[in-house]
Amino acid sequence: MNDARPPRGIFITLEGGEGVGKSTQIRLLADALRxxxxxVVETREPGGTEGAEAIRALLLGGAADxxxxxxxxxxxxxxxxxxxxRVIRPALDRGAWVLCDRFIDSNRAYQAGASGLADEDIMAAHKIGSGGLxxxxxxxxxxxxxxAAERAAQRDAGRADRFGARGHSFHEAVSAAFLMLAAREPERxxxxxAADSAxxxxxxxFEALGDLLS
Known part of the structure; x- marks a missing residue:
């Protein structure tokens, strides 16, 4: 009897500020991989499970403060x-590709880079809660x-969430934090x-995933 486990799946995240087109690109990538x-499992953060979606509503709704x-x-x-x-590890364990709209790097950019927390504290909470995945x-x-602001405004039709509604300086700091993370971890x-057509x-x-697809 062959009881060999399937090879581990591939975990891909799409990151960026408001209005850069992450949701559209996840759909296109998922279609191409299928x-x-x-x-392929498509998911998002915060969210992806009943409990996490409830927390998403708490995080994105209400006043900025x-x-x-x-x-x-x-x-x-x-x-x-x-x-x-409940979602990501089980999918990876059965060999699926998981495509996630935001993950830990958004917290590192939004709560550490733009909101003043220490990156090591964000990563410590991630290690405790999610095993450092x-x-x-x-x-x-x-x-x-x-x-990006114009695209986000069109998408939100005047109903931006707590993060989208923050001012230009906040989003400038988020963008700078993302670029700093990319400079630190260029292999990942x-x-x-994202300035051209979808x-x-x-x-x-697809070019950026070439080594994982070969």
Missing amino acids: QRGLE RWNAQAEALLFAAARADHVA MPDRTLLLTLPLNV IRIVD EAVSSRI
Whole structure:
């Protein structure tokens, strides 16, 4: 009897500020991978499970000052712990590709880089809650802030969430934090210019995943 376990799946995250097109690119990438016969799980953070989606509503709704940075970080860590345990790890264990719209690097950019917490504290909470799970590849979509703000405004139709509604200086700090993380971890985090058509950006994403697809 062959009881060999299937090879571990591949964990891909898409990151970036508001309005860079992460959701669109996850859909396009998932379609392309399924055409290759791969099992693909599409998910998002915060969210992905019933409990994590409930925490998402708490995090994204309400006034800008509803939570301070410390409370936000702990809520994100709690949502992720459930998401990793119930969705991400089981999918990876059965050999699936997991595509996640945001993961730990968003917390590192938003709560540490832009909100003043220490990166090591964010990572410590991640280690406790999610066993320190990191993506195999992170695709950082980038756009000039003014272009991203216009796209986000069109998407949100005047109903931005607590993070999207923050001012230009906050989003500038988020963008700088993402780029700093990419400079620190170039093997994992690949920068993808998201300024062109969805199809052109999708092609760049596939290029950035070439070694994992071979």
